[in-house]
Amino acid sequence: MLLSAYDFLSKGNLEENLHSKSKEKSVLPWEVRFQIAVGVAEALNYLHNECPKPVIHRDVKSSNILLTEDLEPQLCDFGLAIWGPTTASFLMDTDVVGTFGYLAPEYFMYGKISDKIDVYAFGVVLLELLSGRKPIGLETTKGQESLVMWAKPKLESGNLKSMLDPNLDGSIGEAQMHRMALAAKLCLTQAARSRPTMNQILSILNGEEGKLECKKQDDSESQEDNDDEVYPDSSAESHLNLAFLDVNDNSTSFSSLDQSSPLSVEEYLKKRWSRSSSLE
Secondary structure (H helix, E strand, O other): OOOOOOOOOOOOEHHHHHHOOOOOOOOOOHHHHHHHHHHHHHHHHHHHHHOOOOEEOOOOOHHHEEEOOOOOEEEOOOOOOEEOOOOOOOEEOOOOOOOOOOOOHHHHHHOEEOOHHHHHHHHHHHHHHHHOOOOEOOOOOOOOOEHHHHHHHHHHHOOHHHHOOOOOOOOOOHHHHHHHHHHHHHHOOOOHHHOOOHHHHHHHHOOOHHHOOOOOOOHHHHHHHHHHOOOOHHHHHHHHHHHOOOOOOOOOOOOOOOOOOOOOHHHHHHHHHHHHHHHO
């Protein structure tokens, strides 16, 4: 039996601090939220890219992010974690586990597992940090229960301030806000192979434009992953009704990408950064 031991973390988890209606909980300031995003990205990058064998967490969510007394994040609950594939781009498992609202479409619909399912879930956490909303809000307006579906049009239009948590007090770093929104947007890309790696996400959050180059995926991986590019509308709709998941969009990316000529992640990032460098 394997056991994980943690120090007692009196600040609880991120979910409680973001969504609790208790008057005892103070609103997390923007700077803390941004540092939490960076800290969790560093943890996932370590699991995916720096461990002797890659690890897929499989249950990245705000309630699995504990906060220290100094409000530093610690990713916890590795009960569903598995070794990542080393000789293929993904694994298959029909026993889908995890939490509704955070599940990547290729995993929930087809049982395909790769580190990109953690990337997708991290994108949802970023939306929580930005908006203060729950991944699945049953108390919200009908049709807006899914945080991803609610946020996507705002991310596409660049209307970021309309999605910010209204409870946020104090100044909000414009550049940080745009970087976090861009990271969320890319993490939630429909096709798994088009999502960035956690190393790329860290570069985006840290504003390290010079480190956005990534290894080009070889032809065999592109062919192997090709079947998660398009989801039938009927299949996606049925899954959406089950869990309000963002799986009813047949596109492989957001509208800012040129659909007639698909871009790699690094090509998109280069173009995006060249347009937004004035924010720094």
